[in-house]
Amino acid sequence: MASWVGVSPGNNESAGKKNSSKTTKGNKALKTMAVECVLGTSGQNNRINAHRKRITKRQGKKKGTIASAHLILTIAFNILKTGEPYQELGANYMKKEQKNKELKMIEYLKRKGYNISPSDQKTA
Known part of the structure; x- marks a missing residue:
């Protein structure tokens, strides 16, 4: 699902060197929606905001936002797959x-x- 939306992590590695790569082309509407959901969690004390802050420290603001959008889509997929309600794990x-x-x-x-x-x- 994350690959279809275009927020899956890239794997551009050759000869032991890891190179930076762009996100894949995907569904623009869903990608925008996932990023807006991530930005909507800022200022809250939850897992998604803590994830974004942790990634942002190391890799920058945009990569942190896309990584958290991937987390949101993973959570949504698991909710749809299992049918269980979301349990907030905390920051x-x-x-x-x-x-x-x-x-x-x-x-x-x-x-x-x-x-x-x-x-x-x-x-x-």
Whole structure:
């Protein structure tokens, strides 16, 4: 669906070098609608706005907006596919996921026989 609308991420890589690429041509009306929805979430405390801000820090305003439009279309597709209502995960969803990854890694290392103590972990 994202490819049809024209907001799918490009993959322009050759000989180990990743080159910048433009978005694909797609349905202009749906692409405009998805971007307007992203811009409509600015100022709110939700997952889509947090996603846009996170991408914008690294890649710029326009790429952040298009990436969030892709997120909205992915969410819409999953709603249509499963028929379940949308559950807002919140702005700190990715922070929770990162924390869960760290905890899983610590548990994995303990199962492998490594001894992890609080003094071994970095303090911020």
